[in-house]
Amino acid sequence: MGRVGCLARQTLSCRLKEMLPNISRVAAITNLSNPSRQAERWEVEAAARSLGVEPRVFDVRVAADIESSFDLARSWDADALLVGSDTLIQTNQSLVIQLAASHRLPAIYTFRDFVDAGGLVSYGASLSDLYRRAAGYVDKILMGVKPLDLPIEPGGDLELVFNAKTASALGIAVPTTMASRAQVVE
Numbered sequence: 001m002g003r004v005g006c007l008a009r010q011t012l013s014c015r016l017k018e019m020l021p022n023i024s025r026v027a028a029i030t031n032l033s034n035p036s037r038q039a040e041r042w043e044v045e046a047a048a049r050s051l052g053v054e055p056r057v058f059d060v061r062v063a064a065d066i067e068s069s070f071d072l073a074r075s076w077d078a079d080a081l082l083v084g085s086d087t088l089i090q091t092n093q094s095l096v097i098q099l100a101a102s103h104r105l106p107a108i109y110t111f112r113d114f115v116d117a118g119g120l121v122s123y124g125a126s127l128s129d130l131y132r133r134a135a136g137y138v139d140k141i142l143m144g145v146k147p148l149d150l151p152i153e154p155g156g157d158l159e160l161v162f163n164a165k166t167a168s169a170l171g172i173a174v175p176t177t178m179a180s181r182a183q184v185v186e
Contacts (some may be wrong), residue, residue: 015123015160016080016108017051018178023080025054027073027105029066029096030084032059037084044082063092070099078105085110085124093117106170112161115185120170121162129156161185 017023028044030037041057048055056076058069066089073081083089083096090111097118100107109115110124133153141147160182167174174182 015121015178016082016106017053018175019121019162019172020080020106023053025056025076025078026080026082027069027076027078028055028057028082028084029060029069029073029089030057031061031086031088032057033061034086037086040084060088063088063095066092066095067099070103070105073105074103081105081107083107083109083114083119101166101169104170106172112159112183115161115163115166118166119163120166120172121160121182123160124158125156126159159183 016026026048028041030040032038032041044057045055056073056078058065058072060066060069070081081100083100089096093114094117096107097114099105100119106120109119109122111127112122112124113127115122133156137147137150140150160178161184162174162178162182163185164174165186
């Protein structure tokens, strides 16, 4: 199983399920026109089923799909939401966070910037670390190193971040075991 699958399983089992132990239905929004999101879809569905949680993936290909996917998730009685990482979703970050709040739907994101902007919880790679590492590669290439001569580095550390204010607004008590491992945004 690749990193996408591991991340999907860890997100559900170790993070979302830990925060919301009684969830029975989880919705996911992702842009399935992005080929890399297809594998994520199958892994999210498999991970949810392995935990006894019923999954449902909603395809968001244009901005207008985002609002309708939240309405569908709420009418389906989703207990929580997994938000995929895609340019469309990233570009519409404010809308996604606002809809999660107005639908009172606990949402987990891949990147911390969603939590910094008011989202509930994120678990994923540090974008600042990834950008810094990419800049190092660009610097070496500009200094004349051939890209083929550069080593492949393992992925960066994953970071768990939650927003205490958003958790409180949703009536979620973050378990102390989770809070002790996470970075907290007030």
